[in-house]
Amino acid sequence: MSETDPRLRKMFEAVAQAVIAHADELTELDSAIGDGDHGHNMTRGMQAVLGELDALVAKPWNEALKAAGMQLVMKVGGASGPLYGTLVMTLGKSLDTPPTRDGLTAALHAAIEAVMARGKASAGQKTMLDVLVPVSEAVSAGRSPAEVAEVARKACAATKEMLATKGRASFLGERSVGHIDPGARSSQIMIEAIAEQLGDAK
Template identity: 60%
Template sequence: MSLNRTAREKLVRALAVSVIEHADELTSLDQAIGDGDHGLNMKRGFEAVLATLPALADKSTPEMLKAIGMTLVMKVGGASGPLVGTFFMELGKALPEEPARADLVAATGKAIDAVKARGRSEAGQKTLLDVLVPVQAILAAGGDAAAIAAEATEAAERTTPMLATRGRASFLGERSIGHMDPGSRSASLLIGAAVVTLEFEADL
């Protein structure tokens, strides 16, 4: 999978728009079980990413991903910036410039491990890992764009009945049950935007 400059710019815009246009939804989700600032923080971060275009798209794909991650770490408040930013940075570090599917699977695995370490969390605790981990499994199994996007959406939905045991929501105990995790929803939006924009194919 080799992305030319036009494709890189298109990808950045799609990622940013997917978050910015859903900022109110993300805020509403976070008001139920968090500080209520997830949507605003993520919007601020991706507006900062957009502000670095077109120069950002001039970079190679790995360098572009690392730059996106650094911007998110610096601009997004709360826990989301370090976690989402770490994912992008580690993905960029692990990817070759023209990755095959196996490279993307491996790089995504390393990025997920970095998020686990940064957040001291695992899948099953009602965090963005509950989207990242199952989506990577679909990717590794050869899933196409539709399968990956569908799993991202469904995985976020599956956080609704879960009990939060990490992050701000964990302080609510059983009251966290019945609400979708906002970080998982953000992750699902970003993944959906990425695979649709890149027209991800099973034979990558």
């Protein structure tokens, strides 16, 4: 089976393996302010993507992303499955093939808008959006992959001092302060993996 674009396999593998490698950390973060299942759930989703990898990479970028997003919806479960699935599927629906910088910028913006609508959330509520929104702004500004990764790292770290007003962590009130949001951390892990792949491609 021939691949449409060999970069696609590397991208999927890098993201999935990075998330799986940090499963214990994600579980620990989620145990503090959530259900304690984020690492396990995200690992299940990423393993499903890896299990379908040959079929995925035979597709164009947009179709591959839509199919991968569907895997995340079906396999991740919890609150994260629909949100990450929506993010990836909307990226696929909106992305040009092969991807261009302008196309990626527009697709990322559309995907984040879809996540906001699905989760009825916005930046500043201690969620994955607190990483995704500044990352989208950095991509729109033409920042390099390394710079985008740094934006993601700083944005993730900043969630530690935020008060959660959305999701299960919001039930803790002030006790949610002092903990990094697990969704922000998993988003940062994936963005860093993508940035590394984009940086290596130059």
